[in-house]
Amino acid sequence: MKRYEIDLIVMKEDTIVFVEVKTRTKEEFAKGYESVNHAKQARIRKAATLYLMQSRLPLLEVRFDVISVGYNSMGESPANILHFKNAF
Template sequence: MHERTLLGRRGEGAAATFYERNGYRVLDRNYRCAAGELDLVVGRSRTVVFCEVKTRATDHFGTPAEAVSLQKQARLRRLAAAWLACRRPKAVEIRFDVVSVIVRDGRLHLTHIPDAF
């Protein structure tokens, strides 16, 4: 597996662990459909959270979260609609989060941005 892919998977794993430690249940990881892929879908109570995880080896060119453009946000909304249509959860509230992960000194540093857009 490519080093960049492995780094992304580590970041997604760290994000999933973060949510689980905060009382969320992982509903889906790397959900794929014709419109693309959702990194992480988690739920707690009646809320479903669609999380975009951005992992970088450095922050020399800005934070990973800055890579979530308006175009990417629109794609994530379409993906969320597809996921909701397919899974039909009983949730009444949805939220879009971004988790930014940067590697420093071999350790992952996570920043959670709830309700990012």
């Protein structure tokens, strides 16, 4: 049986928001949001579909967001936090 993961599930008014959080300690190779490719998006959509079927929530708007957290070169406090609403 496959396992799926969703980092955050948030209610915002009449919208249910599924959030993928990506953190990178060194951003010189790639930003966190760059790793949310089509395959990852498909897995998140599948997980969201299963969640909605099992939760039996009333019909709501659905949105998929990505939060990208990048740390500075010393690995200290986040240097860059980006929130992409309705990312895919």
